[in-house]
Amino acid sequence: MSQPKHSINATGLADILERVLDKGVVIAGDIKIQIADIDLITIKIRLLVCSVDKALEMGINWWQEDPSLSTKAREKQLEENQSDVVKRLEQLEAKINSD
Incomplete structure (x- = not known):
């Protein structure tokens, strides 16, 4: 009986995670709720995924x-x-x- 094969092996996933934490990823988006062209709510979402070292290098240290x-x-x-x-x-x- 053969073992099931995974589309992404663990080392590949670890390499991707290491690269993301080393370089960083920014995800940005805005949510706007309007009625009759009147803005009721605007939510700006900004997400940064990176390592602590990379964040400090970029001058981001709010958690401190x-x-x-x-x-x-x-x-x-x-x-x-x-x-x-x-x-x-x-x-x-x-x-x-x-x-």
Whole structure:
């Protein structure tokens, strides 16, 4: 009994994936909903598929600043929030002491 043959072997798929991540792929599209030539909703979709290294090379690093994706960004946000709370508390204490 012979084994089933696949149209794409694993090494070919791995090569394609490696090439896509190395070079990157951009998919762009717009969705527009109109009634009587009046635009109601316009949705612009942009998708970039690439490796992290390639994204950094292109100057794309938004995930490093997103608190939900980066612990450093989360810590920075917590420090800023704490600083804001301390300032507001100092203002309240000053207002109470001046009355």
